[in-house]
Amino acid sequence: MPLTLYGYWRSSAAYRLRIALNLKGVAYDQVSINLKDGEQTGEAWLAKQPQGLVPLLEDGDMRLVQSPAMLEWIEETWPQPALLPDNSDARCLVRGWASVIACDIHPVQNLRILKAAAALDGSGFDGMKAWAQRWTQSGLEALERMVAGHARSTPFLFGDTPGMSEVYLVPQMYNARRWETDLSNCPTLVKADEAARALPAFAKAAPENQPDAD
Amino acid sequence: MPLTLYGYWRSSAAYRLRIALNLKGVAYDQVSINLKDGEQTGEAWLAKQPQGLVPLLEDGDMRLVQSPAMLEWIEETWPQPALLPDNSDARCLVRGWASVIACDIHPVQNLRILKAAAALDGSGFDGMKAWAQRWTQSGLEALERMVAGHARSTPFLFGDTPGMSEVYLVPQMYNARRWETDLSNCPTLVKADEAARALPAFAKAAPENQPDAD
Known part of the structure; x- marks a missing residue:
């Protein structure tokens, strides 16, 4: 099952994740949370992400938040091509x-x-x-x-x-x-x-x- | 030569580094940059840290900035006791x-x-x-x-x-x-x-x- 990326086209943190996944050649589905309409402050989204922010990655039952943490996880899970230097x-x-x-x-x-x-x-x-x-x-x-x-x-x-x-x-x-x-x-x-x-x-x-x- | 930590007693990012170094048992000297008096916006400090922020770590000739990056470096340099989980x-x-x-x-x-x-x-x-x-x-x-x-x-x-x-x-x-x-x-x-x-x-x-x- 591919990853699901919850994001928004203009969210710059979601944009970071799209770049990293594309550089690694990792497939992902996208679900849009409409920040312009305030969808991120609705109860359904807050139940997933209590900060009311995007992006969020779902990998099966696991939910990951915060782009810096997710980018380290992506780097660890798919080491090639490396996005961080080797020393x-x-x-x-x-x-x-x-x-x-x-x-x-x-x-x-x-x-x-x-x-x-x-x-x-x-x-x-x-x-x-x-x-x-x-x-x-x-x-x-x-x-x-x-x-x-x-x-x-x-x-x-x-x-x-x-x-x-x-x-x-x-x-x-x-x-x-x-x-x-x-x-x-x-x-x-x-x-x-x-x-x-x-x-x-x-x-x-x-x-x-x-x-x-x- | 021990590490030198440039910080300020109330800087919460410097506080993070002090905790991590203490948990690892790593010795460090401290140099105070007086944020209250605006020392961080003076030319001498901007030459070291162009953002005008603390903390900064000096290890010999090397200067490290940004506490999240430095904390990962500390974890990699002195792996024990581990501050991050093993999976x-x-x-x-x-x-x-x-x-x-x-x-x-x-x-x-x-x-x-x-x-x-x-x-x-x-x-x-x-x-x-x-x-x-x-x-x-x-x-x-x-x-x-x-x-x-x-x-x-x-x-x-x-x-x-x-x-x-x-x-x-x-x-x-x-x-x-x-x-x-x-x-x-x-x-x-x-x-x-x-x-x-x-x-x-x-x-x-x-x-x-x-x-x-x-």
Whole structure:
């Protein structure tokens, strides 16, 4: 029985999982939880995921949550092609870059936080945009300074092929573009993102190519 | 040469690292970066950590950032006692719980976000407190519902000894108490936190027991 991925076309954490599963060649069914209509806050979904968030993976009777945990599980379950480097120090470097996105950029410009921030001063859509741009731009510029110090011979952030860095980067860059974030100080990230998106595993995972895209 | 941990007594990500290193019996020197005085935004610190955040670990010439990445590195470098379960499905469960804290609770009530949120409506300290309580309480209550479904024979969230779950939980509960968050719906988390804090590795890592505590 294939995996079932509960997600939403624009969820950047679901987008990470689609990329990783595609890179590994793992088949999965998709079920859409409509974040725009608030399906994630309904009782049926909260019974599955008490945080009211997507994505979630079902593997038979087992339910997995939280994309960083699921990505490690995917890496352990289908080791090839490897998405993490083969030595511990390099793994820490790549996981650190991933974590800048997963822990410091993405969570503070998540939809529920954007809405809450804009509600504080009644600034509506413009307030959401300003808040998203602020944390996305400063976060990506810090990440750019981190990755720029690392020697590379391909456009990818680490090694010759896209890996865990791009699994996190590409969805975050999609969000950045969506909020019209200034990326002019992030040339290394822009290049890695473009090179990755040209590959089939990433193209197939893109939000606009999902069945629930509207 | 021992590791050097750059942190701050009240930084909950630094607190995670202190607990993990103490549980493993790994020696480390501590350097305090004074977050209250804004030392993290000075040029000297930004040259080391472009995000302007703590903690950071130095191991000889190597600099490691981002606590989730560093905790995996610590687990790989000093495997015993293990902080993660020995099978992949259980590791995903525990990493998922950790990630609820690391990605969804902690980042949105980080000092820089609290200040930015309170600045939106000029609500000052009361606004910071309300924002911190809101995301901490809802996040911990969701985590409580997740962990409550897992059978256990000790107060710890997984297994017979404290592990990665408590490494993340205890600092977040410290923050929750600091902001006077209502924890009455989180009995399993309260019990695990109390049991862990009674142990020397956790007591030694507590904020109030650090040299830079004021």
